[in-house]
Amino acid sequence: xxxxxxxxxxxxxxxxxxxxxxxxxxxxxxxxxxxxxxxxxxxxxxxxxxxxxxxxxxxxxxxxxxxxxxxxxxxxxxxxxxxxxxxxxxxxxxxxxxxxxxxxxxxxxxxxxxxxxxxxxxxxxxxxxxxxxxxxxxxxxxxxxxxxxxx
Amino acid sequence: xxxxxxxxxxxxxxxxxxxxxxxxxxxxxxxxxxxxxxxxxxxxxxxxxxxxxxxxxxxxxxxxxxxxxxxxxxxxxxxxxxxxxxxxxxxxxxxxxxxxxxxxxxxxxxxxxxxxxxxxxxxxxxxxxxxxxxxxxxxxxxxxxxxxxxxxxxxxxxxxxxxxxxxxxxxxxxxxxxxxxxxxxxxxxxxxxxxxxxxxxxxxxxxxxxxxxxxxxxxxxxxxxxxxxxxxxxxxxxxxxxxxxxxxxxxxxxxxxxxxxxxxxxxxxxxxxxxxxxxxxxxxxxxxxxxxxxxxxxxxxxxxxxxxxxxxxxxxxxxxxxxxxxxxxxxxxxxxxxxxxxxxxxxxxxxxxxxxxxxxxxxxxxxxxxxxxxxxxxxxxxxxxxxxxxxxxxxxxxxxxxxxxxxxxxxxxxxxxxxxxxxxxxxxxxxxxxxxxxxxxxxxxxxxxxxxxxxxxxxxxxxxxxxxxxxxxxxxxxxxxxxxxxxxxxxxxxxxxxxxx
Amino acid sequence: xxxxxxxxxxxxxxxxxxxxxxxxxxxxxxxxxxxxxxxxxxxxxxxxxxxxxxxxxxxxxxxxxxxxxxxxxxxxxxxxxxxxxxxxxxxxxxxxxxxxxxxxxxxxxxxxxxxxxxxxxxxxxxxxxxxxxxxxxxxxxxxxxxxxxxxxxxxxxxxxxxxxxxxxxxxxxxxxxxxxxxxxxxxxxxxxxxxxxxxxxxxxxxxxxxxxxxxxxxxxxxxxxxxxxxxxxxxxxxxxxxxxxxxxxxxxxxxxxxxxxxxxxxxxxxxxxxxxxxxxxxxxxxxxxxxxxxxxxxxxxxxxxxxxxxxxxxxxxxxxx
Numbered sequence: 001x002x003x004x005x006x007x008x009x010x011x012x013x014x015x016x017x018x019x020x021x022x023x024x025x026x027x028x029x030x031x032x033x034x035x036x037x038x039x040x041x042x043x044x045x046x047x048x049x050x051x052x053x054x055x056x057x058x059x060x061x062x063x064x065x066x067x068x069x070x071x072x073x074x075x076x077x078x079x080x081x082x083x084x085x086x087x088x089x090x091x092x093x094x095x096x097x098x099x100x101x102x103x104x105x106x107x108x109x110x111x112x113x114x115x116x117x118x119x120x121x122x123x124x125x126x127x128x129x130x131x132x133x134x135x136x137x138x139x140x141x142x143x144x145x146x147x148x149x150x151x
Numbered sequence: 152x153x154x155x156x157x158x159x160x161x162x163x164x165x166x167x168x169x170x171x172x173x174x175x176x177x178x179x180x181x182x183x184x185x186x187x188x189x190x191x192x193x194x195x196x197x198x199x200x201x202x203x204x205x206x207x208x209x210x211x212x213x214x215x216x217x218x219x220x221x222x223x224x225x226x227x228x229x230x231x232x233x234x235x236x237x238x239x240x241x242x243x244x245x246x247x248x249x250x251x252x253x254x255x256x257x258x259x260x261x262x263x264x265x266x267x268x269x270x271x272x273x274x275x276x277x278x279x280x281x282x283x284x285x286x287x288x289x290x291x292x293x294x295x296x297x298x299x300x301x302x303x304x305x306x307x308x309x310x311x312x313x314x315x316x317x318x319x320x321x322x323x324x325x326x327x328x329x330x331x332x333x334x335x336x337x338x339x340x341x342x343x344x345x346x347x348x349x350x351x352x353x354x355x356x357x358x359x360x361x362x363x364x365x366x367x368x369x370x371x372x373x374x375x376x377x378x379x380x381x382x383x384x385x386x387x388x389x390x391x392x393x394x395x396x397x398x399x400x401x402x403x404x405x406x407x408x409x410x411x412x413x414x415x416x417x418x419x420x421x422x423x424x425x426x427x428x429x430x431x432x433x434x435x436x437x438x439x440x441x442x443x444x445x446x447x448x449x450x451x452x453x454x455x456x457x458x459x460x461x462x463x464x465x466x467x468x469x470x471x472x473x474x475x476x477x478x479x480x481x482x483x484x485x486x487x488x489x490x491x492x493x494x495x496x497x498x499x500x501x502x503x504x505x506x507x508x509x510x511x512x513x514x515x516x517x518x519x520x521x522x523x524x525x526x527x528x529x530x531x532x533x534x535x536x537x538x539x540x541x542x543x544x545x546x547x548x549x550x551x552x553x554x555x556x557x558x559x560x561x562x563x564x565x566x567x568x569x570x571x572x573x574x575x576x577x578x579x580x581x582x583x584x585x586x587x588x589x590x591x592x593x594x595x596x597x598x599x600x601x602x603x604x605x606x607x608x609x610x611x612x613x614x615x616x617x618x619x620x621x622x623x624x625x626x627x628x629x630x631x632x633x634x635x636x637x638x639x640x641x642x643x644x645x646x647x648x649x650x651x652x
Numbered sequence: 653x654x655x656x657x658x659x660x661x662x663x664x665x666x667x668x669x670x671x672x673x674x675x676x677x678x679x680x681x682x683x684x685x686x687x688x689x690x691x692x693x694x695x696x697x698x699x700x701x702x703x704x705x706x707x708x709x710x711x712x713x714x715x716x717x718x719x720x721x722x723x724x725x726x727x728x729x730x731x732x733x734x735x736x737x738x739x740x741x742x743x744x745x746x747x748x749x750x751x752x753x754x755x756x757x758x759x760x761x762x763x764x765x766x767x768x769x770x771x772x773x774x775x776x777x778x779x780x781x782x783x784x785x786x787x788x789x790x791x792x793x794x795x796x797x798x799x800x801x802x803x804x805x806x807x808x809x810x811x812x813x814x815x816x817x818x819x820x821x822x823x824x825x826x827x828x829x830x831x832x833x834x835x836x837x838x839x840x841x842x843x844x845x846x847x848x849x850x851x852x853x854x855x856x857x858x859x860x861x862x863x864x865x866x867x868x869x870x871x872x873x874x875x876x877x878x879x880x881x882x883x884x885x886x887x888x889x890x891x892x893x894x895x896x897x898x899x900x901x902x903x904x905x906x907x908x909x910x911x912x913x914x915x916x917x918x919x920x921x922x923x924x925x926x927x928x929x930x931x932x933x934x935x936x937x938x939x940x941x942x943x944x945x946x947x948x949x950x951x952x953x954x955x956x957x958x959x960x961x962x963x964x965x966x967x968x969x970x971x972x973x
Contacts, residue, residue, distance in 0.1 A: 003581075004581075011322055014326075025341065030605060030612065031605065031610030032606060032610070033602045034339075038332065038598040038602075039329060039344075042325050042332075042594075045321075046329070049322045049325065056318070074376050075375050075376070079374045079575060082370065082543075083572060086551070086571075087568055090564040102548060106544050109543070113540070116540055128545060132552060136187075136190070136552065136556060145555075200700075291847035292847055293843075335756075342756055347757070352726060473862060474843050474846070475839045478690060481837075482690075488937065489933075489936065494861065495862055497865045559717070603833050606833050607831065
């Protein structure tokens with residue numbers, strides 16, 4: 001399936017859903033437009049544009065390559081791994097506290113995705129998290145998560 | 152003559168050693184928080200506010216104001232270096248600033264941003280001094296109908312924000328508009344698209360969206376292809392803008408300053424709108440619009456001047472009418488009142504030393520910022536020499552810290568990750584994030600003012616064309632939108648927006 | 653997953669140190685005070701002054717956390733959903749906490765989800781028009797509104813705020829119709845009335861400086877008595893409307909707090925209210941102290957919930973269920 005075709009279908013669905021949902025919120029009248037008024041028109045606009053994109057794609061416009069082609073020559077595992085580690089970091093931030101979770105996060109990224117020498121990685125991870133914590137929490141007083149260990 | 156006396160009075164206040172110190176402290180903290188993504192002037196100023204209770208009012212305001220315009224100065228740094236807009240006003244700076252950095256021209260980009268900020272900041276203070284009361288009165292003529300039309304004008308430049316397909320740019324804008332309306336309806340307090348999630352009642356945060364779409368998405372895209380990215384580490388050319396850079400930037404700087412100053416006076420989002428409009432304007436006026444989005448220095452100079460001038464313009468309604476046009480100014484209003492002062496029409500006559508002291512301190516503060524920032528450019532550029540395998544985990548961490556510190560909610564960190572993934576896929580499919588952000592920022596104001604205007608006009612749509620300011624804005628917007636249909640302009644616009652297809 | 657991890661970590665911690673009985677040692681660390689408004693506004697600044705004054709008597713710092721949004725209910729809502737009732741998290745309770753649940757679906761129930769500690773203050777509200785407007789008194793404005801239904805528009809800082817509700821109450825009492833235009837906060841309402849986009853504005857004292865500068869005319873204030881700053885301006889009560897609207901607000905914690913802890917907090921805030929730093933902040937922002945004890949505030953909260961339900965019903969703003 002060509003990317004623009006897939007995109008068009010997705011946007012069409014999103015726009016139609018939006019317009020339908022907006023009707024639920026109430027369109028109101030011109031005298032007193034309701035909560036769904038602008039959302040409804042935005043949804044319709046989105047759907048209309050999706051149709052234009054679909055028409056262009058069907059007529060053979062666009063680059064014509066299949067979706068899979070977008071990843072040709074690219075290593076999708078690295079970004080995926082980065083996303084997983086990032087989500088883990090977000091989940092660990094509050095339970096473990098900023099210092100521990102940040103040091104771990106940096107360490108994993110530094111070692112797993114594009115390997116750095118371990119001593120350098122450890123030094124960087126610990127040093128950076130401590131420095132950032134000092135800057136934000138101590139100096140600027142913004143309050144980073146403390147975690148169960150109290151720091 | 153009176154003006155000169157007033158200025159002398161102002162400088163006699165601002166040049167007191169203790170006030171110089173507070174001014175420096177303010178701009179220093181401001182620069183720091185400006186460079187750090189996420190944490191904005193609001194957070195820093197509200198933390199500083201209690202600490203100012205003990206010092207004299209003029210010193211307190213000089214300090215707080217310094218934090219604000221100082222942070223505007225530093226905001227472009229991460230946008231240029233690593234594609235993270237620290238605030239909405241720097242989104243446009245990413246478009247060409249980051250491209251310049253990738254071409255080894257981070258130095259000139261940062262240089263023109265700093266010089267542009269200085270020039271615009273100084274012009275804004277001069278404007279504040281000369282035309283403040285008059286302009287503040289003019290700004291009052293903007294009612295809901297005028298705001299609506301201004302937002303339409305703002306949106307009509309989105310075609311100039313993309314260099315890909317126009318259809319895709321408008322799709323992005325529609326999505327941004329919808330995303331901007333998530334949360335409690337500002338008119339009727341009905342929750343919209345919140346899916347019964349408490350986190351969504353206040354709407355989606357701007358910071359997680361821009362950090363995700365720009366910062367995180369950029370990293371994900373870089374990670375999957377090893378070859379390209381060393382370009383910008385290896386080839387750092389000149390550190391300063393060249394004569395040619397200056398020649399190209401002079402016009403954008405001047406236009407951006409005026410635009411930013413005027414729009415900065417209007418309540419709500421002046422800095423953001425002015426930076427977008429400035430970019431659109433420069434691309435429209437340029438003889439070589441195809442360079443935009445690929446590292447055109449005009450695309451950095453104009454918007455940077457605009458958002459810094461807007462920061463200066465924002466002081467006008469506060470100081471002359473006591474009406475704060477944005478959150479930061481509202482905070483400053485609080486600081487005034489805490490110190491027993493009432494900003495408003497009487498401030499200038501009742502407390503001239505304070506009014507003019509603040510104005511004079513802003514001249515001095517802008518100079519301090521320049522002296523402080525120019526040497527830093529060398530250091531920032533060196534940062535790009537750090538290997539990417541070490542740089543990218545640090546950037547990701549700063550994104551997370553920035554998002555977390557700006558709202559204190561882990562939910563926003565997840566939101567940023569989601570927008571990071573979306574941004575990465577979008578750029579693969581040829582959708583650009585800038586129109587989305589523009590519509591996200593303008594959308595809620597567009598909707599809110601449309602509905603208020605119709606309430607006030609009892610449902611009569613003619614209100615938008617009967618009011619002169621509103622009609623002018625709509626006229627310009629129509630001209631921008633219709634210009635591609637006129638054959639003479641068609642060739643030119645095609646090069647502007649439709650290169651790809 | 654987060655919860656399980658947190659539970660595991662907590663269990664590990666518990667084996668290391670025996671946790672002492674919480675109420676006896678309270679307070680042993682800083683108390684978080686959730687202020688549901690952005691930093692720097694009048695509510696925020698007076699609450700900061702109160703926190704500073706009360707922390708002296710509490711013996712622990714009181715840290716302000718701004719959690720703005722949802723007409724001031726976001727802060728209490730998040731507290732109700734996530735904070736432990738250990739006395740280390742309390743929140744300012746704006747009147748919208750009692751009102752919004754009748755208007756939209758909220759995640760909290762004001763009758764069940766909070767432990768009310770004490771009431772501290774109320775706002776000064778008033779109606780202003782442009783100084784060159786033709787209405788010299790509030791009665792003239794009302795007469796004009798009566799003669800021209802819907803022609804007179806008024807701005808408020810938002811739908812469902814006390815300003816909006818009270819104006820509709822006034823309109824209902826006199827059988828007239830205004831056009832209500834909700835803005836986003838005091839800055840916008842002032843600009844709108846100054847620019848002549850709305851006929852009048854009902855808001856808290858953000859208009860003070862403009863009234864003093866004779867740019868705006870203050871027609872009426874809504875307190876029980878005339879204000880100290882504008883003693884010549886009559887109150888709604890004097891004009892025969894029988895309405896006092898000052899949107900009182902107090903402090904509450906999550907449900908199920910230990911009464912001993914509540915008493916410690918109540919005493920600290922009560923003493924804090926007597927401190928000059930708080931009185932000074934009240935005066936600067938034209939607010940009036942309005943103390944209610946724990947028992948009184950709890951009763952007041954329950955009465956207010958009922959009263960708001962009736963008002964919201966009467967004005968046709970109730971949620972459709």
